[in-house]
Amino acid sequence: MDKEKIELYAPAIVIVTLFAGLIALNLFVKKYKDIKKYKEKWAMDFEHHCNNKNYDFSSPSKTILLPESLNEISGLSLFNDSIFFAVQDEEGIIYEIDKNGNVKETDFHKAGDYEGIERVADSIFIIKSTGTLYKITNYGKTDQQREKISNFLDESYDTEGIAYDKKTHSLLLSCKVCNKKKNKGNRLIYRYDIAKKELIESPYISISISSVETFIKNCIVDNPDAVQKMLKQFLFAPSAIAVHPITDHIFISSSQGKNIVEINRKGEIISFNKLDKGTYLQPEGLAFSPDGTLYVSNEAKDKKPLIYQVDWKRGIK
Numbered sequence: 531m532d533k534e535k536i537e538l539y540a541p542a543i544v545i546v547t548l549f550a551g552l553i554a555l556n557l558f559v560k561k562y563k564d565i566k567k568y569k570e571k572w573a574m575d576f577e578h579h580c581n582n583k584n585y586d587f588s589s590p591s592k593t594i595l596l597p598e599s600l601n602e603i604s605g606l607s608l609f610n611d612s613i614f615f616a617v618q619d620e621e622g623i624i625y626e627i628d629k630n631g632n633v634k635e636t637d638f639h640k641a642g643d644y645e646g647i648e649r650v651a652d653s654i655f656i657i658k659s660t661g662t663l664y665k666i667t668n669y670g671k672t673d674q675q676r677e678k679i680s681n682f683l684d685e686s687y688d689t690e691g692i693a694y695d696k697k698t699h700s701l702l703l704s705c706k707v708c709n710k711k712k713n714k715g716n717r718l719i720y721r722y723d724i725a726k727k728e729l730i731e732s733p734y735i736s737i738s739i740s741s742v743e744t745f746i747k748n749c750i751v752d753n754p755d756a757v758q759k760m761l762k763q764f765l766f767a768p769s770a771i772a773v774h775p776i777t778d779h780i781f782i783s784s785s786q787g788k789n790i791v792e793i794n795r796k797g798e799i800i801s802f803n804k805l806d807k808g809t810y811l812q813p814e815g816l817a818f819s820p821d822g823t824l825y826v827s828n829e830a831k832d833k834k835p836l837i838y839q840v841d842w843k844r845g846i847k
Contacts, residue, residue: 580749582792582801583843585824588809590838595631601830605646605656605692605770606815606837608825614837616815616827617644617656624654624669627837636670646692646770646815648701650724655701657692660685663701663722663729681729683720686710691771691782693816699724702734704768704782715739717768719780735780735797742766742791745799760804766791772816772824776844783813783826790816790826810838 581587596603602618609615609626616625622639624647638656646657654666661683667675683689683705691704701722708718713736721734743761750757765787772781779800783790788810792801805813815827815837822842829835 580746580802580804582803584822585803585840585842587790587803587805587840590809590826591841592629592839594627594629594837594839596627596835596837597631597633598830598835599633599635600625600627600835603827603829603835604644604690604814605648606817606825606827607648607654608817608819609649611819614817614825615647615649615654617647619643619645619659624656624666636674638666638674638676639664645690648692648694650694650701655692657689657703659688659690661687661689661703661705679722679727679729681722682731683729690769690814691816693771693773693780695721695773696775697773697778700734702771702773702780703729704771706767706769717766717782719771735793735795737766737782737791737793737797737799739766741797742799742802745802749802763787764789769814770816772818774822775818775820776822776842781816781818781824783816785812785814785829788813 600616600618602620603616604619605617607615612629614627616627621641622637622644624636624638626634626636643659644656645659648655652667654669656664656666661681663679663681665677665679686707686709688706689703690706693702695702698721701724703720703722705718708716715738717737718733719735720729722729743764746760746764747757766784766789767786768782769785770783774781780793781790788805788807790803790805791799793799810826810828811831811833812829813826814829817825822844824840824842826838826840
């Protein structure tokens with residue numbers, strides 16, 4: 531094509547190119563809006579059918595920012611109305627946290643992978659990922675004592691959750707892996723009888739992974755795409771456990787998969803609460819106040835460690 535023809539057709543080529551670009555941009559925007567609309571509908575459908583309606587996990591009522599020393603916060607327990615106890619998975623320190631994020635540190639042992647903490651009366655119990663329990667008495671005093679409680683759990687169970695169960699005067703211990711060779715496809719909760727000082731070898735509650743998947747399938751019957759999307763993302767490896775003080779249901783968080791599963795004492799699924807991964811970066815601890823308010827601790831994961839307060843809106847169905 532000679533120079534004269536190029537100059538002749540150039541404006542038309544530019545116009546056609548711009549027009550084609552506008553069409554492509556319009557299609558992209560439409561597709562983006564369709565995807566966004568689909569995601570919003572999927573989230574709304576899932577939240578409406580599967581979540582516990584009494585908790586709005588998408589909008590915590592309060593955020594408590596924590597110092598860098600708690601970047602690896604891994605367990606949470608409520609001491610009273612204004613104080614939490616926490617541990618992190620690198621140092622043998624009990625962290626006393628007020629609701630403004632101020633922290634007091636008390637050593638209890640050497641460095642280790644401590645995953646959960648729970649106060650029972652005047653004692654504090656701490657669980658290590660290896661399954662070893664520690665009982666701390668006379669906390670913070672000059673005669674503070676540490677008792678090591680060995681048991682049949684080991685690193686193959688990867689035990690992370692600990693919660694006091696007032697009903698049985700026991701500690702409930704939830705494992706993340708639960709020994710794959712022995713318990714493939716199940717997540718187990720063991721019971722440590724405080725009075726007898728004995729960890730019962732038979733699991734107190736067994737939760738099958740398939741039962742959670744079935745619950746997800748059944749709770750959204752009118753949106754099969756949402757079900758398939760959720761199942762592809764689904765992971766359930768318990769990182770924390772807590773007993774609801776009023777309903778007696780057991781709440782179990784899974785940092786992997788970003789969810790909180792609610793069960794009854796038969797191991798039946800009551801609700802499956804998908805957490806926003808942008809909000810709950812790494813949910814590692816759960817604790818309830820007597821009125822049902824739920825506190826969720828989160829590791830920093832390149833941001834700030836924090837505790838979310840999620841209020842209980844009683845009576846919503």
